[in-house]
Amino acid sequence: MEGFSNIKNKLLAEQVQEQIYHYILELSMRPGDKLPNEFELGEKFGVGRSTIREAVKLLASRGVLEVRQGSGTYVVSTTPSDLDPLGLSGVEDKIALALDLVNVRLILEPGIAEMAALNATEESIRQLRYHCDQVEEKIKAGDLYIRDDIAFHTSVARCSGNMVVEQLIPIIDTAVLMFVNVTHQKLTKETIMTHRAIVDAIAAHDPIGAKTAMMMHMTYNRNMILKLMKEEKEQR
């Protein structure tokens, strides 16, 4: 029975890993910030210290946390290495990076949405709707919706039926994730509206509608980044 309980512990640690990661994002923690100790984290997530230790190990192996003996556990990066195929998490100026990212997404994603409207199957549209609903529900409940947002943009890419776009998905996912500390949880009304417009256009097989809705979605993000850049400049 020991084998089975081991598997159970591993699954639990993986769940707790997710929770700790979301906690880091929610508090907008940055590299160098210290995590509460094992006992406090255990209390917070309702699990024992051994599970916390296992979860921290998992996040350390993904480059998110670092355990410094005798000192505590620290955030090293807010982007897990397995979600950073472009190796961008090391870039210092996150807002400048966000602008470069949104400029590339503005080139890429409207074209992908256009292809999606041309080629989406009933099954891929159903998936797209599901993730759109999930984002909307989480926003309304005040929950973190990053994973659902990533799944939404992944679904659009899947709808395109293009095998090269399929391979670009990890890059699109990173791009969504990179916005977390910059524009996320800010454009909630606009996100609901434009996501829905994208889904409706793809479902109606309306390529121009899908392309322009995606452009609008990206433009809201871009304007927010420009605003944040301006504010940062004024603060200096």
Add this chain to the structure above:
Amino acid sequence: MEGFSNIKNKLLAEQVQEQIYHYILELSMRPGDKLPNEFELGEKFGVGRSTIREAVKLLASRGVLEVRQGSGTYVVSTTPSDLDPLGLSGVEDKIALALDLVNVRLILEPGIAEMAALNATEESIRQLRYHCDQVEEKIKAGDLYIRDDIAFHTSVARCSGNMVVEQLIPIIDTAVLMFVNVTHQKLTKETIMTHRAIVDAIAAHDPIGAKTAMMMHMTYNRNMILKLMKEEKEQR
């Protein structure tokens, strides 16, 4: 002195590796095709059998060749694994893949060329001109120009000054390489003309000119792919 001669042998084997790879591409060899034996290859490239053996080993480690004991050396893939970050070399229908690729390049590269015209520095324009000239010279001499073509598109991406585009370079490089067996050495006149138009527009900091020149370049490629698809259908 043995150390030095080892280094020399390694450098020679790397050069010969390149020559064997180009030989495979020039003859449009396909997975499963058998290479001439070590003796013949040695004669062909003017080196000893041990150098050939070393070069074959290098290409085997990159997933291009396979040595079957007692049978000979065979082509496994025409795309080295280190040049295939998207893992597309396994796709069977190369022409369908080429169409999917050109559709994505049509989305991505005109936008990158536009950014390049906005942000290119004198130094990056100089580099771009160099690779453009190289492609032109090799075409005129009847030589294989894949590496220079890759370097040209890489240079355009570099001119953009966008750090995310920089990270997309391996993908653009693969895309160029993937066209080898499909459209390369076919659109030489059009390639010279459109490459030059792209360089001139970037050097003149003319974003619309750069974008449309790149679109034209991709459209020639796309039309060629469609033509090949039609021919293949008719042959069935």
